[in-house]
Amino acid sequence: MTDTAPDLDRLRGAAPPRNHDARTIAALTSNPGCARRGVMDAAGVDKDAVAQELGFPAPFGQSQFAITRGNAFEAQVKADGCAELLTLLRDGLGLDVPEVAYDDLELVAGNEGRELRHSRTRRLLARALETGEGTLFDHPLLRLEIAGRPAYLEPDVIAFQLAGRLHVIEIKSFAVVDGQAEPEQVAAAARQSAVYVLALRRLVTELGHDPGRVSHEVFLVCPENFSNRPSATPLDVRPQLAVLERQLTRLTRVDAILAELPGDLTFEPGEALGASVRAVEARYAPECMAGCEMALFCRDEARACGETGALGRSVRDDLGGVDTIGTALALADASLTPSDDLAETAAQLQAAARLRAEALQGVA
Amino acid sequence: MSALTSLARLEAVAAGAARPLATVRHCHVSDAPLVLVPLKLAGEAAAPLAVMAGSERDDPSLLVVPQPRNRDLRFAFAADLAKLVLNHIETSHGAVEELPPAKDGEERIRYGDAPQFLVPNRGGVAFLRLMGRSTRFRSTEGPYAVDPTVPVLGRWLTWFADRHDHPGSSLLGAMTELLRLHWATGQSSLEDGNLAALMGWIAPPDGLDGPAAAARAEDPVICPPAGPATDPTFDNEVLAPAVAAYDRSGPGSRAEERLRAALAGQLTPTWDLMWQAADLLRALPEGASVPGRWERDRDAFTYYHQTFGEAYPQARRDPPVRAARRLHDLERAQDAYDAQRAFDDPLVMAEHRLAGQAFGGVVTECDPTRLDETGKRPKLRPHLRVETQDPVRLDPGATVCNAARPALKGRIMEIEDGTVLLELTGGMGRKLTPEPGAVPQPGDRVCFTSLTDGSFGAAKFPDREDTPWTHGGPPEEYVPTGEDAKEDWS
Numbered sequence: 001m002t003d004t005a006p007d008l009d010r011l012r013g014a015a016p017p018r019n020h021d022a023r024t025i026a027a028l029t030s031n032p033g034c035a036r037r038g039v040m041d042a043a044g045v046d047k048d049a050v051a052q053e054l055g056f057p058a059p060f061g062q063s064q065f066a067i068t069r070g071n072a073f074e075a076q077v078k079a080d081g082c083a084e085l086l087t088l089l090r091d092g093l094g095l096d097v098p099e100v101a102y103d104d105l106e107l108v109a110g111n112e113g114r115e116l117r118h119s120r121t122r123r124l125l126a127r128a129l130e131t132g133e134g135t136l137f138d139h140p141l142l143r144l145e146i147a148g149r150p151a152y153l154e155p156d157v158i159a160f161q162l163a164g165r166l167h168v169i170e171i172k173s174f175a176v177v178d179g180q181a182e183p184e185q186v187a188a189a190a191r192q193s194a195v196y197v198l199a200l201r202r203l204v205t206e207l208g209h210d211p212g213r214v215s216h217e218v219f220l221v222c223p224e225n226f227s228n229r230p231s232a233t234p235l236d237v238r239p240q241l242a243v244l245e246r247q248l249t250r251l252t253r254v255d256a257i258l259a260e261l262p263g264d265l266t267f268e269p270g271e272a273l274g275a276s277v278r279a280v281e282a283r284y285a286p287e288c289m290a291g292c293e294m295a296l297f298c299r300d301e302a303r304a305c306g307e308t309g310a311l312g313r314s315v316r317d318d319l320g321g322v323d324t325i326g327t328a329l330a331l332a333d334a335s336l337t338p339s340d341d342l343a344e345t346a347a348q349l350q351a352a353a354r355l356r357a358e359a360l361q362g363v364a
Numbered sequence: 365m366s367a368l369t370s371l372a373r374l375e376a377v378a379a380g381a382a383r384p385l386a387t388v389r390h391c392h393v394s395d396a397p398l399v400l401v402p403l404k405l406a407g408e409a410a411a412p413l414a415v416m417a418g419s420e421r422d423d424p425s426l427l428v429v430p431q432p433r434n435r436d437l438r439f440a441f442a443a444d445l446a447k448l449v450l451n452h453i454e455t456s457h458g459a460v461e462e463l464p465p466a467k468d469g470e471e472r473i474r475y476g477d478a479p480q481f482l483v484p485n486r487g488g489v490a491f492l493r494l495m496g497r498s499t500r501f502r503s504t505e506g507p508y509a510v511d512p513t514v515p516v517l518g519r520w521l522t523w524f525a526d527r528h529d530h531p532g533s534s535l536l537g538a539m540t541e542l543l544r545l546h547w548a549t550g551q552s553s554l555e556d557g558n559l560a561a562l563m564g565w566i567a568p569p570d571g572l573d574g575p576a577a578a579a580r581a582e583d584p585v586i587c588p589p590a591g592p593a594t595d596p597t598f599d600n601e602v603l604a605p606a607v608a609a610y611d612r613s614g615p616g617s618r619a620e621e622r623l624r625a626a627l628a629g630q631l632t633p634t635w636d637l638m639w640q641a642a643d644l645l646r647a648l649p650e651g652a653s654v655p656g657r658w659e660r661d662r663d664a665f666t667y668y669h670q671t672f673g674e675a676y677p678q679a680r681r682d683p684p685v686r687a688a689r690r691l692h693d694l695e696r697a698q699d700a701y702d703a704q705r706a707f708d709d710p711l712v713m714a715e716h717r718l719a720g721q722a723f724g725g726v727v728t729e730c731d732p733t734r735l736d737e738t739g740k741r742p743k744l745r746p747h748l749r750v751e752t753q754d755p756v757r758l759d760p761g762a763t764v765c766n767a768a769r770p771a772l773k774g775r776i777m778e779i780e781d782g783t784v785l786l787e788l789t790g791g792m793g794r795k796l797t798p799e800p801g802a803v804p805q806p807g808d809r810v811c812f813t814s815l816t817d818g819s820f821g822a823a824k825f826p827d828r829e830d831t832p833w834t835h836g837g838p839p840e841e842y843v844p845t846g847e848d849a850k851e852d853w854s
Binding site for chain 2: 064177179223226286289303310312315318319353358359
C-alpha cells in the first residue's frame with residue numbers, strides 16, 4: 001500500500017487529494033470493474049476538473065433552491081443540540097433515549113486536518129464504547145480502505161449510541177409522502193449509509209470491540225409529506241452492506257492496474273491529458289451518468305468505439321455480450337462468420353433480423 | 365427488452381435515425397388532448413413552479429407561482445389550474461351513449477369521448493400524482509380554506525395518475541413512454557428519458573441526424589429540460605434573481621412579467637415538441653384493438669365522473685381488499701394488453717416468434733375436410749402443415765390460435781425439422797366442412813401463437829366487511845378529517 005503511494009501522488013500532479021464522498025462510494029459499488037474510475041478515485045484526482053479540462057464538464061449542477069432546502073432542513077433537525085431529532089427518536093420511534101450528550105466532530109480546535117479529525121473521532125468513539133457515555137456524534141470523520149488505499153469519508157451523518165450500540169442517522173431532504181419516498185432516492189441513501197456503517201464497524205474493530213456494536217439498522221430522517229416536519233424511518237441496510245463488502249474485496253486492486261500503466265502517466269492539466277485518461281481502460285454504462293464526473297467523456301469514447309454497452313447493460317446482455325455494434329450487426333446480416341462461442345448469439349441475431357425484416361416488409 | 369429491440373437499437377445507431385418498433389399505433393391520441401408541461405421547484409416534493417397547459421397548439425396557458433415558497437400563491441395557482449383542468453374534463457367527454465341495461469337491469473351509460481392528458485415524461489406523471497395528493501384533502505372552509513375547485517382538482521389528478529398505472533390506458537400519457545413504444549433510438553433508455561433527445565432521433569430538425577440532434581438536445585441552454593425538474597444553472601442564474609426581484613416589487617410588477625417570460629422560455633420548446641410528438645403518433649395507423657381499450661377508458665371515466673359527488677377523496681392507502689382487486693385488475697390489463705398488441709402488430713408478434721411462443725411460415729400441406737371419427741360423432745379436425753424457420757419452443761399438445769384471426773384455434777401435433785403439424789379445432793363454422801376461407805390453403809403465409817387475449821379471468825374478492833383477519837380484518841370506514849385539511853404544504 002505504501003509502495004503505490006508515490007505513484008498515486010504523481011498521477012494527481014500538483015493538485016491536493018480529494019476525499020471520497022457518498023457519490024464516489026456509490027459509484028464504486030455500481031461499477032467496480034472500471035479501472036479508470038478506480039485509479040482516479042484511489043489517487044484522489046479531481047475528476048470534475050479533469051472532465052472540465054477535457055471539454056466534458058460533469059452534469060451535476062445543484063440548484064440553490066435544493067441546497068437551501070437541504071441545509072435548512074438539516075439545521076432545523078439539528079437545532080438546539082438536536083432537540084427535534086431526539087423528540088423523533090423518543091416519541092416517533094419509541095426509543096428509550098436517556099441522558100443526552102451531543103459532540104460535534106467537525107472542527108478540532110479550529111483545525112480541519114483530516115488526520116486530526118479522524119483521531120478525535122477515534123478517541124471519542126473509543127471512550128463511548130468503553131464507558132457508554134455520549135449519545136450523538138455529529139460529523140465523524142471515518143476511514144475506509146478502498147482498493148488497498150485508505151480513503152477518508154466525510155459523512156454528513158450522526159453516529160447515535162443507544163444501549164451500547166451505535167446507529168447511523170442520515171438526514172435527507174427528500175420527502176416521505178404517506179410512508180413512501182422515491183425508490184431511487186431511498187436506495188441511494190441506503191447505499192451511502194451502508195458505507196458509513198461499514199467504516200464505523202472497521203473503526204470499532206480496530207478499537208478492539210465487536211463490530212456487531214454498530215447496528216445494521218440506520219435511521220433515515222426525512223421531511224414528512226409536504227411539510228418541513230421531520231420523520232424518522234428505520235432502514236435495514238444488510239443487503240447493501242453485503243454488496244459493498246463483496247465489491248470491496250473483489251475490487252480490482254489499484255496496484256495491479258498501476259503496474260500496467262506507463263511509468264510517467266499523470267492527470268495534470270495539459271495537452272496530454274486526454275491521452276493519459278484514455279490510457280486507463282474504462283467500462284462505461286449509462287448508469288455512470290448518475291454518479292461519475294467522467295461519465296460524459298467515457299460515453300463519448302464508448303460511442304466512438306461503437307460499444308454496445310453505451311446503449312445500456314440490458315442491450316449488451318441481449319446481444320450475448322458482443323462488445324461492438326459493428327460486430328453485432330455483421331453477425332446479424334451473416335457477413336461475419338461467428339466463432340464457436342458466438343454461434344448461438346449469431347443465430348439469435350440472424351433470426352431477429354429476419355423477423356424484423358419480414359414484419360416491416362408490409363410497411364416499407 | 366429483447367434481442368429484437370436491441371437489434372433495432374443497433375440499426376438505429378448505424379442509420380443515425382430511429383427505427384420503428386411497431387407498425388401500428390398502440391395508443392389512443394385524442395383530437396384535442398390536454399397537454400400539460402409542469403415545472404416544480406428544485407428540492408421540494410411537489411412545489412409547483414409553473415405549468416404550460418392547453419388543448420390547442422397555438423393557445424397555451426401559462427400558470428406561474430411567482431414565489432414558490434408562498435403557500436397562498438401556491439393555492440391560487442392550484443385554483444387556476446383547477447379551472448383549466450376541470451373545464452377540459454367537462455367539455456371533452458362528448459355526448460352520453462345509452463347502453464343496453466346490465467344483467468341486474470340497471471341502466472348503463474357511456475360518454476362518447478373522454479379527456480386525455482399528455483405530459484412529457486414519467487416525472488410529469490409523478491408530479492401530477494403528488495400534486496393530486498397534496499390538494500385532494502384540502503378543506504374549503506375553516507381557517508385553511510381553499511378555493512372549492514382545489515380538492516376537486518386533487519381528486520381528478522389522483523384518478524388520472526392511477527389510470528396511468530393501468531396497462532393500455534390512454535387517459536394520461538407520458539410522451540417519452542408513448543414514443544418509446546413505437547421507436548427504437550441509438551441511445552440508451554436513460555437518454556430516451558429526455559423528450560428532446562428522443563425526438564431528435566425520431567424526427568431530427570432540418571440538417572441534423574439523430575445523434576447530432578440528440579447531442580444538441582442535451583444542452584440545457586438550447587433545449588431546456590422537459591421538467592418537472594428545472595435546469596440547475598437556470599435556477600441559479602435566472603430563476604433565483606427573478607424570484608428575488610418579484611419579492612421586492614410584488615404582484616403586477618414588471619419583475620413578475622420578467623419571471624413569467626423566463627419560465628415561458630423554459631417551457632415553450634417542450635410545449636412545441638409535445639404537439640410535434642402527438643402528430644407523429646397520429647400519423648401511424650391505429651391498431652385494431654385501440655378503440656376497444658379506449659372504450660374501457662371511457663367506461664372508467666364515465667363511472668368516476670358519474671359517482672364523483674358521492675365519493676370521498678381517494679384514501680392515502682388502499683384498504684386490503686381494494687388493493688388486491690386493483691393489483692388483479694392491473695395484471696389482467698397487462699396480460700390483455702400484451703396479447704392485443706401482438707395480434708395488432710406483426711412487429712410485436714415477431715418478439716413472441718423470436719421467443720418461440722409463436723411461429724410463422726408458409727402452409728405446405730392442408731387437409732381441410734379431415735374428420736376425427738374416433739368419438740361418438742365425427743368432428744371437423746383439419747390438418748395443416750406449416751414450414752417455419754422460427755425457433756419454436758412450444759410442445760406437442762399446446763393450443764395455439766391464428767394471429768390474423770384468433771378465432772381459428774388449433775393444437776400442435778408434431779414439430780420436426782422446420783415444420784409444424786397442426787390440428788385445427790375451432791373457428792371454422794358448425795358444419796363438417798369448413799366455412800369458405802376459414803382454413804388456410806397451401807402457399808398461404810400464416811402465423812400461429814400460444815398467446816390468448818382474455819385468458820386471465822376475473823377473480824372474486826370479499827366485500828370490505830368480510831376482509832379476512834389475515835389482512836387486518838374489516839378496515840374502518842375512511843372519513844376525511846380536519847387533520848388532512850390542515851396538513852402543512854411548505
